[in-house]
Amino acid sequence: xxxxxxxxxxxxxxxxxxxxxxxxxxxxxxxxxxxxxxxxxxxxxxxxxxxxxxxxxxxxxxxxxxxxxxxxxxxxxxxxxxxxxxxxxxxxxxxxxxxxxxxxxxxxxxxxxxxxxxxxxxxxxxxxxxxxxxxxxxxxxxxxxxxxxxxxxxxxxxxxxxxxxxxxxxxxxxxxxxxxxxxxxxxxxxxxxxxxxxxxxxxxxxxxxxxxxxxxxxxxxxxxxxxxxxxxxxxxxxxxxxxxxxxxxxxxxxxxxxxxxxxxxxxxxxxxxxxxxxxxxxxxxxxxxxxxxxxxxxxxxxxxxxxxxxxxxxxxxxxxxxxxxxxxxxxxxxxxxxxxxxxxxxxxxxxxxxxxxxxxxxxxxxxxxxxxxxxxxxxxxxxxxxxxxxxxxxxxxxxxxxxxxxxxxxxxxxxxxxxxxxxxxxxxxx
Numbered sequence: 001x002x003x004x005x006x007x008x009x010x011x012x013x014x015x016x017x018x019x020x021x022x023x024x025x026x027x028x029x030x031x032x033x034x035x036x037x038x039x040x041x042x043x044x045x046x047x048x049x050x051x052x053x054x055x056x057x058x059x060x061x062x063x064x065x066x067x068x069x070x071x072x073x074x075x076x077x078x079x080x081x082x083x084x085x086x087x088x089x090x091x092x093x094x095x096x097x098x099x100x101x102x103x104x105x106x107x108x109x110x111x112x113x114x115x116x117x118x119x120x121x122x123x124x125x126x127x128x129x130x131x132x133x134x135x136x137x138x139x140x141x142x143x144x145x146x147x148x149x150x151x152x153x154x155x156x157x158x159x160x161x162x163x164x165x166x167x168x169x170x171x172x173x174x175x176x177x178x179x180x181x182x183x184x185x186x187x188x189x190x191x192x193x194x195x196x197x198x199x200x201x202x203x204x205x206x207x208x209x210x211x212x213x214x215x216x217x218x219x220x221x222x223x224x225x226x227x228x229x230x231x232x233x234x235x236x237x238x239x240x241x242x243x244x245x246x247x248x249x250x251x252x253x254x255x256x257x258x259x260x261x262x263x264x265x266x267x268x269x270x271x272x273x274x275x276x277x278x279x280x281x282x283x284x285x286x287x288x289x290x291x292x293x294x295x296x297x298x299x300x301x302x303x304x305x306x307x308x309x310x311x312x313x314x315x316x317x318x319x320x321x322x323x324x325x326x327x328x329x330x331x332x333x334x335x336x337x338x339x340x341x342x343x344x345x346x347x348x349x350x351x352x353x354x355x356x357x358x359x360x361x362x363x364x365x366x367x368x369x370x371x372x373x374x375x376x377x378x379x380x381x382x383x384x385x386x387x388x389x390x391x392x393x394x395x396x397x398x399x400x401x402x403x404x405x406x407x408x409x410x411x412x413x414x415x416x417x418x419x420x421x422x423x424x425x426x427x428x429x430x
Contacts, residue, residue, distance in 0.1 A: 033061045036329045036336065038321075039078070039088035044285040045145060048348040052339050061331035072194065072257045073398065082324075085105060089327040090336060094393040095133035095141050095320045102322070102394055103135045109323040110138040114334045121334075124341035129357040132317040132389060141320030142337045146354030147381050148276040148316040150200050156269045156296045158185060166298040170208075173301050177246045180271050186248040189270035191256030195404035196252075196392060198411050200274050203239060203314040203391055204300045209234045211307035219394055220380070223425040230307065234301075235410065235417045237303070242411060246332030248332070252394040252412055259286055266290040274300070276315050277377055280353035284369060297373070299380060312386040316393065318357050350374060355381075399427040 040049050046068055051119040053064045067088060069077045075098075081087050082102060093099050102108050115122045122130055125143050133141025154166055159176075164184055167173040180187040196317035206215060210230035217225040225231065241247075248270075254260045262279065264270040266287040273279065283291040302310035321340065323333045339345055341358045349356045350368035355377050381387065392400045406423035407414040416421065 023340040028373040036089035039091040097396040143318040148313040186270040188272040189264040190251040191261035192251035193255040207308040208303040216225040226424040314388040
């Protein structure tokens with residue numbers, strides 16, 4: 001499971017036998033009351049979801065109940081309940097391949113009718129983001145939380161003490177690795193035990209070396225793309241970084257989801273961590289003083305001779321709320337989704353370091369937890385020639401485990417380049 005958001009704080013633990021029961025099961029009409037269950041990924045961002053649920057419940061006869069699943073278990077448990085009587089009415093997802101199987105199984109409600117009644121459910125979001133949850137020409141999700149480009153974060157003091165500045169090029173990053181190792185500091189913190197953080201290094205190096213086209217070809221069914229010369233160059237760059245000792249020797253026993261890898265950076269035991277933009281709220285929640293003054297960030301370094309634009313980003317265009325077709329309270333669900341473009345929602349997300357993709361977001365950037373961070377992130381996303389959706393969300397869920405396994409095994413040396421290429425060619429694309 002690729003848990004993109006910091007799995008630090010769980011507001012309400014989901015008990016599969018009880019709290020995940022679909023709130024629409026009482027059969028009452030919207031006018032007469034009832035409940036809808038809203039299922040989200042459990043982490044530090046839940047404080048905003050709880051706030052929005054409370055706002056909704058102040059005026060709605062149908063009440064929303066917020067359920068959470070701790071991050072590392074979210075995708076697996078969602079798969080377990082989504083086609084049962086315990087399914088939620090509204091649920092958190094990543095769009096793209098993460099919902100494609102649910103659409104094909106006829107489980108999700110197309111949002112055309114909602115949008116016809118309230119065009120703002122589409123028009124109030126950036127088109128490139130909204131379209132990430134369009135499947136077979138129909139919309140199945142409304143953006144929530146914020147856009148999540150992957151950035152290279154760093155501990156400012158650790159770099160300064162080593163006489164370093166944030167690397168702008170691959171060669172500068174390799175040089176920083178050697179300088180930090182000489183000081184007994186792990187250059188790059190990595191939650192390899194979760195597997196998905198390791199994938200981010202593949203996503204960026206493939207983009208910088210091959211450009212976004214290689215992955216798009218592979219996703220479209222051209223599995224030979226994985227065996228191309230550019231693919232092998234990207235794998236060689238990854239091997240170079242690992243063999244240089246950039247990640248230390250224990251990265252497979254460290255996790256992001258339990259706070260391990262972020263703590264290494266916050267405590268000065270590691271210098272860098274490549275992570276989604278939610279890293280700010282992760283550090284703000286666990287290490288607020290460090291987040292305020294010690295945390296730095298930059299884009300991923302450029303590679304000389306690569307085909308990818310240095311301004312390209314990878315990550316998640318946003319998270320989304322989708323609605324189950326069998327919900328008995330669709331009008332309540334539609335009313336709940338309208339709050340995702342409200343000023344309250346935008347301000348609350350900005351306050352924890354998230355960057356909503358609503359058209360009114362620029363009006364409120366000065367109110368964010370870190371205005372400079374939010375503005376830099378917004379400009380980065382706006383200027384990016386390519387915003388590649390995370391590989392394990394672009395592919396269908398059935399590809400996630402074998403993809404993560406191949407990534408981990410190549411990184412730790414259990415697979416060579418040929419083995420990795422073979423594993424990626426075998427991934428299902430639909």
